[in-house]
Amino acid sequence: MTDPRTDEALMLAYRDGDAAAFDALYGRWRGRLYRYLAHQAAEVVDELFQDVWLRVVGARTGYEVTARFSTWLFRIAHNRLMDHYRARGRSLVDLADDPEDNPIGRQAAPEWDTPPAMLERREAARHILVCLAALPPTQQEVFLMAEESGMSLDEIARASGVGRETAKSRLRYALDRLRRCLAGLRGTE
Amino acid sequence: MEHRDPNLSQAYRDAPHPEPSSALDARILNAARQAVAKPAVRRRPTWFAWAIPFSSVAVLVLGVTLLLDMQQRAPEVLESPTAPPPDIRLNIPRSSACQVVKPAPVEIPAEPGESPRRTTSQSNRAARGWPYAPGPGGTAAAKLACKLLGEPGRSGYAGSSSPTLPAQPGDRGHPGRPPRPRPMP
Known part of the structure; x- marks a missing residue:
């Protein structure tokens, strides 16, 4: 039976000593957070995943509801990812492509709601992870945040520590690249 | 939503x-x-x-025992810090053995040239002396008890208005000391 409480209420309950509230919260977010990290740092995903949750545990005493829990959680995950990149001698921004200099993002999206869509979707599901891995890290991150957390652009911007327009541009170019990549993979088969 | 592509989202979920x-x-x-x-x-x-x-019970019992013991030994001390010492130790009823003698004016035959002030001074000294005197039917033991009760240094319990005996010659609070020579007129 699922807990009817909101994420924020569960986190507040855990802060006050309710261990079962954390179990419920963990059950809701474990898969999404794991995927968010796995698609960006697959080689150390377990380590990062555990660190993020331990940071959540450690930060419980100071937790206040100033934003949605997902924003807070993914902000912690983003910071941990930055630490990982720094430890490897590079930053996420260094790896980023400048979307404004990249003309491929201007391409229009294909029509996915046509009858052959089912077949195309199956194909797309097979290829999208390849295309996602080929994205610049900043675009990869905003796409994963949008897909896994269900956050709005403002929340994605806050969680990733950038302005709203920057987050919007990154996401738009990420979508364009994914479409183009998928179209290219379909054409090669 | 503007920042989502449903087809890409579906592909990602699949x-x-x-x-x-x-x-x-x-x-x-x-x-x-x-x-x-x-x-834990x-x-x-x-x-x-x-x-x-x-x-807690031990402390209570000890306290009560100590209080009762002190009351049995010296009830007056517990009642008042300025109370006289207990008669219970001598076991002599004061009322029967001793009587408080009212202070009597000390009459010293005036010598020629002696000032009346000396008479007053002597009576004051006498007032600090023996507070009790054996009653009419007092025995020798009672007299001794009265003497013990009234010994010098215990004048605190004798009361301020119980001078009895006349001052002895040379008595200025130091028995045995010779009297000072009186100034010649």
Whole structure:
């Protein structure tokens, strides 16, 4: 039976000593957070995943509801990812492509709601992870945040520590690249 | 939503994704539970539960015993800090053995040239003397008791208005000291 409480209420309950509230919260977010990290740092995903949750545990005493829990959680995950990149001698921004200099993002999206869509979707599901891995890290991150957390652009911007327009541009170019990549993979088969 | 592409989202959801292992889940959940677990209460021996009541009762009994004992030994001392010493130690009823003699004016035959001030001074000294005198039917033991009760240094309980005996020649509070020579007129 699922807990009817909101994420924020569960986190507040855990802060006050309710261990079962954390179990419920963990059950809701474990898969999404794991995927968010796995698609960006697959080689150390377990380590990062555990660190993020331990940071959540450690930060419980100071937790206040100033934003949605997902924003807070993914902000912690983003910071941990930055630490990982720094430890490897590079930053996420260094790896980023400048979307404004990249003309491929201007391409229009294909029509996915046509009858052959089912077949195309199956194909797309097979290829999208390849295309996602080929994205610049900043675009990869905003796409994963949008897909896994269900956050709005403002929340994605806050969680990733950038302005709203920057987050919007990154996401738009990420979508364009994914479409183009998928179209290219379909054409090669 | 403007920043979503439903087809891409669907493709992403349909794709196979990695999941955290059950061992990883267990590690994290255990850490989370331990973080909020209350510190274990140290087990104390069974007798420790009785230690505080027992010590409280012991202190109470000791206190009451001490109070009763003190009351039996010196009730007056407990009643008033300036009360006279207890007669109970001598076991002599004061009313029968001793009588408080009202101060009588000391009459010293005036010598020629002696000032009347000396008479007053002597009577004052006498007032600090023996407060009690044996009553008419007093025995020798009672007289001794009265003497003991009225010994110098215990004048505090004798009261301020119980001078009795006339001053002895040379008595200025120091028995045995010769009297000072009186100034010649």
